[in-house]
Amino acid sequence: MDLSYSDADEAFRKEIRTWLETHLPAGWFEPGFELSAGDRKAFNEAWPTTLFEGGWICATWPTEYGGKGLSTMQGVVLTEEFARAKAPLRADFFGDTLVGPTILQWGTEEQKKDFLPKILNGTMSWCQGFSEPNSGSDLASLKTSAILDGDEWIINGQKVWTTQGHHANYCFLLTRTDPDAPKHKGISYLLVPMDQPGVEVRGITQPDGTAEFCEVFFDNARCPKDNVVGGVNNGWKVANSTLAFERGMSATTGYRRFEEEYRLMLAAAVENGLNEDPGIRQRLARFHSKIQILRINGLRSLSATLNNSRDLGVAALGATNKMFWSEMHQEAMVLALDILGPASMLITTGPSAGSWPGTGRDKRRESYPVSPMMSAFFFSRSETIWGGTSQIQRNIVGERVLGLPKEPHPA
Numbered sequence: 001m002d003l004s005y006s007d008a009d010e011a012f013r014k015e016i017r018t019w020l021e022t023h024l025p026a027g028w029f030e031p032g033f034e035l036s037a038g039d040r041k042a043f044n045e046a047w048p049t050t051l052f053e054g055g056w057i058c059a060t061w062p063t064e065y066g067g068k069g070l071s072t073m074q075g076v077v078l079t080e081e082f083a084r085a086k087a088p089l090r091a092d093f094f095g096d097t098l099v100g101p102t103i104l105q106w107g108t109e110e111q112k113k114d115f116l117p118k119i120l121n122g123t124m125s126w127c128q129g130f131s132e133p134n135s136g137s138d139l140a141s142l143k144t145s146a147i148l149d150g151d152e153w154i155i156n157g158q159k160v161w162t163t164q165g166h167h168a169n170y171c172f173l174l175t176r177t178d179p180d181a182p183k184h185k186g187i188s189y190l191l192v193p194m195d196q197p198g199v200e201v202r203g204i205t206q207p208d209g210t211a212e213f214c215e216v217f218f219d220n221a222r223c224p225k226d227n228v229v230g231g232v233n234n235g236w237k238v239a240n241s242t243l244a245f246e247r248g249m250s251a252t253t254g255y256r257r258f259e260e261e262y263r264l265m266l267a268a269a270v271e272n273g274l275n276e277d278p279g280i281r282q283r284l285a286r287f288h289s290k291i292q293i294l295r296i297n298g299l300r301s302l303s304a305t306l307n308n309s310r311d312l313g314v315a316a317l318g319a320t321n322k323m324f325w326s327e328m329h330q331e332a333m334v335l336a337l338d339i340l341g342p343a344s345m346l347i348t349t350g351p352s353a354g355s356w357p358g359t360g361r362d363k364r365r366e367s368y369p370v371s372p373m374m375s376a377f378f379f380s381r382s383e384t385i386w387g388g389t390s391q392i393q394r395n396i397v398g399e400r401v402l403g404l405p406k407e408p409h410p411a
Contacts, residue, residue, distance in 0.1 A: 051091060
């Protein structure tokens with residue numbers, strides 16, 4: 001690894017730190033600080049506007065599209081300081097992290113000028129239309145179709161597990177535009193308006209009472225001809241870049257939430273008298289070691305980016321890291337249950353929502369009252385699925401890096 005922070009990077013770090021200290025609520029950095037439910041709601045509503053006015057949303061984007069044009073290292077410093085302050089940085093995950101960078105990489109100049117400013121200022125929200133009822137891990141088998149009719153695509157089909165589909169203005173959608181081409185070759189990546197006749201969104205109610213996942217049905221829905229990203233029938237390559245953005249997010253800061261979980265587990269073990277238990281101690285040490293591996297692999301990814309490395313092993317780090325941390329976290333959450341014992345099933349057990357990382361889902365607790373720690377446990381069950389299942393990640397590493405034969409498919 002060849003990493004170093006320049007004097008300019010450190011000066012930029014001070015700028016960000018000062019801005020955060022000025023704009024976060026009074027007392028934010030005090031030990032034990034936690035916003036009330038009402039104040040938290042007000043903060044969450046106002047914060048995206050504050051971020052936009054500060055220029056921190058998608059700050060690494062070029063200035064001509066509304067970003068600050070930050071260097072890679074400045075972007076790293078930015079995420080590090082927001083992570084250190086435990087301050088949210090994203091406004092719209094699907095827009096900021098997935099479709100926005102995809103449009104930057106593959107989009108036409110007209111698409112960039114049309115869509116990117118609206119992502120930045122928060123006037124356009126997005127959902128992802130990839131998975132189908134019979135096309136999840138084998139995404140290339142998708143059946144949703146788009147047929148060109150003059151200046152518009154006519155879309156028919158169904159998508160599932162479409163997070164925030166009921167709130168989105170647009171969907172970045174994978175469709176089959178050439179039914180006669182091999183399944184990976186006949187797919188296109190469309191930007192489809194959701195608020196139109198022919199688009200029906202149905203929430204899928206989860207055990208906790210929420211319905212943020214949706215089914216989306218397209219019945220002769222329409223999309224402008226020019227809303228194809230990356231060219232007709234080139235959608236598979238474009239979609240893979242979108243998934244790479246998702247798997248590679250926060251490579252140098254993602255480990256921090258696991259460090260916080262480790263600290264909370266260790267404190268609970270001491271409180272419950274389990275810190276001398278050999279089995280618990282070994283599992284805590286294993287979790288700590290894996291966090292350090294995750295941190296170092298993040299630095300390797302950053303170093304490869306800075307050096308424009310095209311090494312296949314480095315290129316596969318996104319897949320290996322995603323597989324590694326998601327499986328590590330499931331194992332760690334079982335450890336958390338074992339440390340807290342049977343009482344972990346009670347709503348009053350576990351750290352508060354303000355301190356347990358990765359939760360912040362208090363809205364679920366009225367209809368499905370579990371502790372924040374249990375909420376994190378349940379959510380960890382899904383982490384080996386979204387962004388590409390662990391089985392898919394292993395295929396990527398095996399076939400593209402190790403050169404193993406491709407996985408056989410049933411006739």
